Structures are given as C-alpha cells and as structure tokens.
Amino acid sequence: MHVLITGANRGIGKTLADRCRDRGDAVIGTARDDSAQVVLDVTDPAQQADMAVALKDQPIDLLICNAGVYLDKGQGIDGYPAQMWAQSFATNVTGVFLTIQALLPNLRASQGRVAILSSQMASHTRAPGGSYIYRASKAAVLNLGRNLATDLQGDGIAVGIYHPGWVQTDMGGHAAEISVEQAAVGLLDRFDALSLGNTGCFETWDGQPHAY
Numbered sequence: 001m002h003v004l005i006t007g008a009n010r011g012i013g014k015t016l017a018d019r020c021r022d023r024g025d026a027v028i029g030t031a032r033d034d035s036a037q038v039v040l041d042v043t044d045p046a047q048q049a050d051m052a053v054a055l056k057d058q059p060i061d062l063l064i065c066n067a068g069v070y071l072d073k074g075q076g077i078d079g080y081p082a083q084m085w086a087q088s089f090a091t092n093v094t095g096v097f098l099t100i101q102a103l104l105p106n107l108r109a110s111q112g113r114v115a116i117l118s119s120q121m122a123s124h125t126r127a128p129g130g131s132y133i134y135r136a137s138k139a140a141v142l143n144l145g146r147n148l149a150t151d152l153q154g155d156g157i158a159v160g161i162y163h164p165g166w167v168q169t170d171m172g173g174h175a176a177e178i179s180v181e182q183a184a185v186g187l188l189d190r191f192d193a194l195s196l197g198n199t200g201c202f203e204t205w206d207g208q209p210h211a212y
Contacts (some may be wrong), residue, residue, distance in 0.1 A: 002110070004028045004060050006042055006099055007067030009035040012117070012164055016064060023157040024134070028055070030067070031100050042067050042095030046103040053143070059110035062185060063103055065096045066117050072133040092137035097144060104155075111156030115191045116145040118202070120163045125211045143203060149200035158199040162190055165205040178205075 001087055003020050008029025019096050020027045029036035031049070038054070040047050070092045070149040071084050096116055100107075107114065120126060122138035149159035165178045186205035194201070203212045 001025045001061040002028075002059055003062045003064065004030070004055075004062040004103065004106075005208070006030045006040065010185055011034070012062075012180055013066040015042075015180045016066065016187065019184050019188055021066055025062075026057075026098070030080050040099075043090040045098060051107075052102040055106055058106055059112070060103055060106040061098065061110050061112045062115065063107060063112060064115045064117070065099055067095060067099075068092045068117065068136045070131075072131055073130075075133075080132055088133045088137050089140065090132075093144060095142045096141050098163045100148065106154075107157050108155050113191065113194045114145075114148070114152075114159045115157065115187070115194065116141060116161045117164055117187075118142045118145070118161045120204070120210060122202075124165075144201070146200045153199055154194060154206055156196065158194050158196050160190065160194040160199065161202045162187060163202075163204045163210050180181060 003025045005013050005017050005020075008017045008027075009031035013029070016028050023168070028038060029120065030038040030040035033039065036149050037191065038051055040051055042048070050110045070089055071088050072080055100114055118141050119134075119138040121131060121135045122142040124139065145159050145161040153157060165183045186207070189191045190203055190207060202212060204210050
C-alpha cells in the first residue's frame with residue numbers, strides 16, 4: 001500500500017510512518033524542513049503544486065492529514081491575537097484542504113482513502129472553555145472532512161476524521177493519557193477499516209464513535 005503522511009517528522013506522524021513501514025507499506029512523509037522525504041509547508045500553495053508534480057504518476061492508497069499546530073495553548077481571554085488565528089487556520093484547515101486538492105489525481109487513481117486527524121476538542125458537546133483557536137480549527141476541519149466525504153464518494157474515495165487521543169507528545173505533554181505508540185496502532189486500525197460504507201465517520205483512536 002502507498003501511504004502519504006503530512007507532518008511525518010515527529011510525534012504521531014513519525015510513529016505512524018514507522019509502523020506503516022514496519023508492515024511493508026511504501027511511505028512518503030512530508031515536513032516543513034528536509035527531515036522527511038518531501039519538503040512541504042501545507043500552507044504554501046506553491047509547495048503543494050511542486051509536490052503534486054513530483055508525485056504525478058504515483059497512486060496514493062492512504063493519505064493521512066496529520067500536520068497541525070496548537071499555537072494558543074495557555075492563552076488567556078485577553079490573548080488570542082488575530083495572527084495566531086490566521087496561522088492556525090492556515091495549517092489546521094486550509095492546509096488539509098490544499099493537500100487533498102493537490103493529491104486528488106493520486107487518490108482517484110487508486111480509489112484511495114483520506115484520514116484527517118482532528119480532535120475531541122472539535123466536538124461542540126465538549127465545551128470546557130479555553131483553547132478557542134485550536135478548538136475552532138479542529139471543528140472546522142471536522143466539518144471539512146464530512147463534506148469532502150460526501151463530494152468524493154462518487155470518486156470511490158472514503159474520508160474519515162479521527163480523534164487520536166490525548167497523546168504523550170510535545171503537543172499533548174507528559175501528563176497525557178496514552179503513548180504515541182498506542183495512538184498510532186489504534187489509528188492504523190481505524191484507517192484500515194475506513195471504507196465507503198463508513199465514510200464521513202468521526203471516531204476515536206480506539207474505535208468509538210465520537211460525539212459531534
């Protein structure tokens with residue numbers, strides 16, 4: 001299976017790439033620097049276009065949209081500057097769309113699958129306050145994924161949206177509930193189960209349907 005993972009140089013993205021390689025998948029990883037095979041800032045349309053040209057004849061069976069930022073962690077109500085909103089949405093929402101758009105020919109060639117990493121913080125039923133930018137961006141990418149699932153179904157492309165768990169990474173912190181290895185293994189099980197039959201799903205890393 002041919003897999004492309006954005007943000008594959010650290011955290012969940014790197015562990016997903018390692019586990020996919022371990023099981024024999026051909027993996028292409030991207031990062032904003034040269035620490036992965038493909039240099040890609042997901043917010044940069046020119047780099048997206050360059051990637052599309054470089055991968056022109058390469059079918060992609062699974063696209064994992066993992067690249068994301070959590071810039072407003074710890075902000076108070078008097079914080080959240082406008083540029084932080086713009087930068088976060090550019091990565092967490094627009095970047096996901098640009099990546100899928102750039103690789104649509106590759107996905108169509110293999111009737112591939114798209115896995116979008118969102119968060120339980122996208123759910124409007126969970127509103128403990130704070131992290132307004134991150135929550136809003138993850139809610140937006142959840143909405144994006146569900147609408148893409150509708151529009152891409154006719155191309156045979158399934159789209160799933162996933163909460164990776166509260167993971168012990170630089171973003172999640174050392175107090176998080178699960179290891180990056182647990183998250184990666186669980187997520188790969190979810191991605192393997194993704195099909196046109198459950199396209200548009202919003203699920204947790206361990207297979208539970210998530211409340212919207």
